[in-house]
Amino acid sequence: MFEDYFRQYALLIIFAVAAVTVPIGMLMMSYMAQFVKIRPSRPNAVKESAYEGGMPPFSDRPARFNFRYYHYALLFVIFDVETVFLFPWAVKYGVMSSQFGFAALTAVLVFLLIVTFAYVYAWRKGALEWVTNQ
Template identity: 65%
Template sequence: MEDYLLQYGVLVVYALLAIAVPIGMLLISYLATFIKIRPSKPNEVKLSAYESGLPPFGPKPVMFNFRYYYYAILFVVFDVETVLIFPWAVKYGVLSKQFGLIAMFAMFVFLFIVTVPFIYAWRKGDLEWIYNRN
């Protein structure tokens, strides 16, 4: 039981530090402003949006091609697939001795589950940059 707590205790300490350090920095900054160590003189120029050194002109553009999201989602899916396949490929020799064809079958099932939606998106035309609605 102590080994278990020791192993995960490090993660708990890491998580607490990951939360405490940014909060501590924000509190120090706030206290430095509050006790007048750091001056705070906001004005219109400091509060305006920065746009390449020029004053902003006009409203922000709202045009955004939604097609980027398809590519981003597909990239994430296949990036995760690669991350999951690589360790399996490295250890396949050990796995095949221990589990036989079950290890190969499990990877084929995984590849099937990932490939079917890719083929669906491809046939639907979601991977085409110029979308023809005929």
């Protein structure tokens, strides 16, 4: 019983161990390489400063940005996830239609209807307008 259980999860355990040991090993090798002079360490002010496109930063605090960027990003993620759900369905629709019949199409039509209502709602609320007319 236990052997079957371990056999099923052996690859997962091996992958998890490799996922932890490989990055740690790479970091340790990089750290040790500076002592062997394979990777020299010569810190200075220019190397330790944050790269800002060739210009020194104007202030220590980050600049404020328009909330609409965040809003657009959320809308993009929502409608991108729709595509992620639709693509596998479209690839396997021929097989599913022979097994499930009209139910396979109905489920996706309901999903598309909900997403369409969400799009219309966002449009009516003005979420897709960059400049508001106020």
